[in-house]
Amino acid sequence: MSDNIKNDEVDLGIAGKLTKAFITSPLSIILFFAMLGAGIIGLISTPRQEDPQISVPMIDLFVEYPGASSDEVANIVIKPLERLMSHILGVKHVYSVSDKGQGIITVEFDVGQEMNASIIKVRDKMLANLDFMPPGVRSPLIKPKEIDDVPIINLTLWSKSLDDGQLRSLGLELLQQLEKIKDTNNGFVVGGRKEIFHIDAYPGRLAGYGVSIQQIAGTVGSANVSDHTGDIELNGYKMEVYSGDFFKKVEDIENLVVSVKDGMPIYVRDVADVYYAPEETDHMVNYYTGKANKTNIKATGEQAVTIAIAKKFGSNGVAVAENILARVEELKGRLIPDNVEVSVTRNYGKSAKDKVNALLKKLFIATGAVTLLVWFALGWRPAVVVTLVIPVVLLMTIFAAWILGMTIDRVSLFALIFSIGILVDDAIVVTENIYRRWLIDNKITIGTAIDAVREVGNPTILATFTVVAALVPMAAVSGMMGPYMAPIPVLGSVAMMISLFAAFVFTPYFIMKFVPPLGVLHKMHEKEEKESKILYAFFHSTISKLFHIKAYGWGFLIALFIAFFMSMSMFYTTTVPVKMLPLDNKSEFGVVLDMADGTALANTAST
Template identity: 60%
Template sequence: SGNFYKIYAGDYLRTSDDVENLVVAVNHGRPVYIRDVATVKHEVSERSQYLNYFTGPALAEGKASTYGAQAITVAISKKSGSNGVTVANDILAALEIQQGLVIPDNVHLEVTRNYGQSAQEKVNNLLFKLVVATLIVTVLVWFALGLRPAIVVTMVIPVVILMTVFAAYLMGFSIDRVSLFALIFSIGILVDDAIVVVENIYRRWLIKGEMDTDTAVDAVREVGNPTIIATFAVVAALMPMAFVSGLMGPYMAPIPALGSVAMMISLFAAFAFTSWLTMRLKPSMKTLVKIEEKEHKSNERIDAFFRKILPAMLDKKILGYAFLIGLIATFFAVCLMFYTTSVTVKMLPYDNKSEFTIVLDMPEGTSLTTTSNISWEMVDALQKIPEVTALQTYAGAAKPFDFNGMVRHYYLRSKPWQSEIHVMLLHKNDRERSSHLIAEEARALLLPISDSYKARMTVAEMPPGPPVMQSVVAEIYGPDAATRRQVANDFTKIFDSIDGLADVDNYMTEPYQAWSFKINNIKASLKGISTQTIITNLQMAMGGYVVSDIRVGSALEPTNIIIQAPLALRSQPLGLADLPIPSVMGKTVPLGELGQFIKIIEDQPIYHKDLRPVEYVVADAVGRLGAPIYPMFTVEDKLKEYKSPDGLSISGTFTGAPVDISKSSFEWGGEWTITYETFRDMGIAFAVALIVIYMLVVGMFSNFILPLVIMAPIPLTLLGIIPGHWVFNAQFTATSMIGFIALAGIIVRNSILLVDFAVQEMKEGVDVTEAMLLACKARTRPIMITAFALMGGASVILSDPIFQGMAISLMFGVFVSTLLTLLVIPLGCVSAKKSMEEVAAER
């Protein structure tokens, strides 16, 4: 006919009746249907996991309470580069539209995690703090210099911030928590250049008695070089921190990057924008005279103070040496606070989140139902905590994993004896206790339950920074598997005996039994039955074999057809001995004739790290000494009396794997590794910063001795930083270290301003002692203004648990070191009189 046709035969299986009516054999000329040899049911598959939802005592008013409702969790991740807040809001809006249409009215939706909302709250909060920091600096400058200078300085801030945000866009940084903290941190230091320029213009106008442009230009020139070098010194202190390796590098990168950009932009703004705006908003000479009269009284008091203190220390050497010895003794006494644990050290402090997770491991081989029942028992205990709003249990399945779960491989948890409980809390503004304190109470409530069932439990809090396997990790190496596992078991007992460790566990499995069918290959071959045929029929009998599928109605996914023996038969493997196995000869042979069921001990998992076999023992550091290093030292003390199975005394390595793994040894990992790498790299960054700052100051003064005097106050910042942490009962963290390093550049700025002014006076013929007294008189006020500006800007982040350490370092460090700088620098410069005279002669 000239046409092409496709011919279709048969149809999809669509119902259970279609399956029942399938012919599987012919017996004496009559067809044998599936319904004749099996029962066909269209029903829910046997449970392999349980997910239940519970409301807590802090359930919001108007919401219906529920206990153990069956649930399904849907996790949605945003694409890279998209706005998490917008994505989250769009998802919630789409769900609202579908409620009652696609989603039935009797199906309730609960949002158990919304990182878009939390990100929006953090950004809004930090933007508010950004405004507050700006207002604090504005008010401070207003009181110190007057309204018009305050307006000038304040107008610089948004200009610099906006240009820095544009630079962040060019560098690929998003506006997140850390980048906003970088901007807030920058506010306190980016106004320094503007304050110095405005203050010096006003000072020169008063000296001349005329507010002309030439004097303003010369005033900017006068402080130009020291301001440029001082700004470069701050940048030199910040930039090396951008090269910190490991996970903490990208996490903290916005602080040095955006801080440095802000400083460079503020330098340009101080010379170009601030000086021009000062001319446009200059006060009347009458107003300036009033300001000068007020400033004169202040300067006279400052001058009287320094003329009383400094000459006495210079003339009476015993006073000078007493001051020096007292300063050194105080420095070492303050540093001893680390040794006595008056101030503890930690990578990052505990955050205050609205969730945490209970990770439960029952003894291997525990049934799914038992695991679920124990999870419910734990839920009952957790509902005694008043801040809990809701809980979800995941038995035999992993909850949608977060960054912490990704690193700890929680997404692999699918065994019947594994469970997770997701605990949701009130918003941090609606509760008095931090999530860490609540998690500690949860641990105390649940520990008796887990111990009674010989289970292992971990309270997994959301980490404040890069996550780790657990805070304390011992990686056990040894000559063979038996030795490694014995050492790991011994370490587990040692960890259990230490008060500062909780949630102790190891990655080994407890011995548990499994059934194995041992095939007699000779008999199977004689009967014409392959090993694969036996395995396939066993899979079909036990329910793990998908034969085909059916298309039910308009369902998007097909429904699998599974063959399986009745549960009563499957629960007793020995009863499968009569299972007929077909042979190639057309006959069937009972399974029992082809082999036998035997009980075996399940194999242990085998772990490798860098191709080396290893065992892991893990725990979380708890209590006041929450950093891992403290319980690690306690473990090391206990190991002095320990002998490994191969007869060795072992001690852990802290900075890398043991060289010789043919004998028992171990390496400390976990949070300690990130702590060591971060503080090591920050220490290197600090050393590089000191070298660069030294080179800058040498280049400015063309002298090798004077820069050492100028940099002498840098370690004095610790006299404020360490006691400041003790006052606030705060831990010295990585952010504290960032504040300390940043202060190196900030303090050098003050020193440069003092020394440069003194050199200019010496150039006019003034002796070094008088020059330093005049420098203190003229520069103390702008130095103190900039110091208080930094303290005011940093004060707004004092309440943040993560960046509190940085705020303390900046506030206490700059305050104490500024006061000491005004004494140490004059004394040091007079002692280095020859160098000062050489520099003055070359100017």
């Protein structure tokens, strides 16, 4: 007897065994809610952003060679460095620009290379070849760049009463506060003039005292230093001793002695005016409000500065942007005075949130459409079963995305929307076959349901793996598009595997919870037979003519070829635009004016 039971278990196959273990088990509903909970955790925890995260390390090498011409910099320093960098494993391209006394080398690595490992490779290559550097060349500055260095939020500070120098000082203070927020990355301030010490010398006084500009420059430069001169021990404590100090106020410069004449010291204040003020204007940032401005305050070209802040790789761009804006609101009236306005001129966090929410909405619409289709085709009970299975499959797929380090973005959500139409197939096949077997036996039993799942188990598994096999090659695409489109094959395959598990575990369980009476099953069968007869009559009256009447057959074949070549010609004639990604509605655009060399800043600003 035990052998018969064992043989029966073997005959059930994987699908039948899973169904037999869970179809009446109380663990089924516990497992269902556990997977649902894990999916909700994944939905909350998975970072959200507009596009998938791609690692494309780029490293800049800044080299200074004081006194050398651009040709000397290129031939003596830059070109040898280019050759060295090109030998590094994983380097795709090396670019360079040479100028008088300096040069820049940009090293671009292959897509998918890790930033930290790339920095170490460049640094080790530099240290191992320092001996080829000619005398006078300063040690190169290594500065990494990546996609997440692009700011996700821009805040423009503008005022009708403050100048750009005051706005810049305020912007730097505000930036220090905002960079304390979790997951923020590099930030910088654009616009405004720096506050500096100005020394305006009088030529007449310089001539009268016999003092040159070089003397003033040398005196000021040598005085604005602070050097560590040694250590002393006193009362059991060790103290560091520094000589000199940096300038803190105008008087520090005014009281410097630049020369001595007739036994009398000549101070800087005797030959020049010293004051602390913004530097000379070499760039301008102005702010204007347009017709779409929602505030009552209008700007007509007021001086402004912009604070740009990026996020860390792998962080939630939506949360970072929201935290920055919340912090700005807290600082209004404290750090940010009432006469300064803060306008959000870029918010990629909001755009990412809007697009993700729009795709989530479409995800719910697609789920609802599938549910209604099943309802009309099979009845409300199968529709309820499918509606219960779809969310757990989608949420567990998002949980898998979180575990795999992916993000919720428009590509990953497209993968889920794309998968909905496929992942319900397994549940529908299992449901239909269970109903069919109950109709054949004319009774509803658990054993028949288990055997029905066993009957379609292997074909369902084979069909699922066939779909996965069709998706997986997309993950092998090289270049930039490989990692960008990777969520489609990865998450699509994960969704298919989870849907297969759900079809064998949860679908039979819920079918037994929503068992239709035999009378309802017979009515469903009669309805299906009527629909089949109508469809058969339609196809028999149309398709049969294609086989039996040559004119119809050749006409259909010719029309098919014409339609095919007309559709292909759209690529050649550009009737339909060909793009890697769909057109996007951005909330910003740039205008670049290429003025003639030597054009004054005022003329450029007034153009």
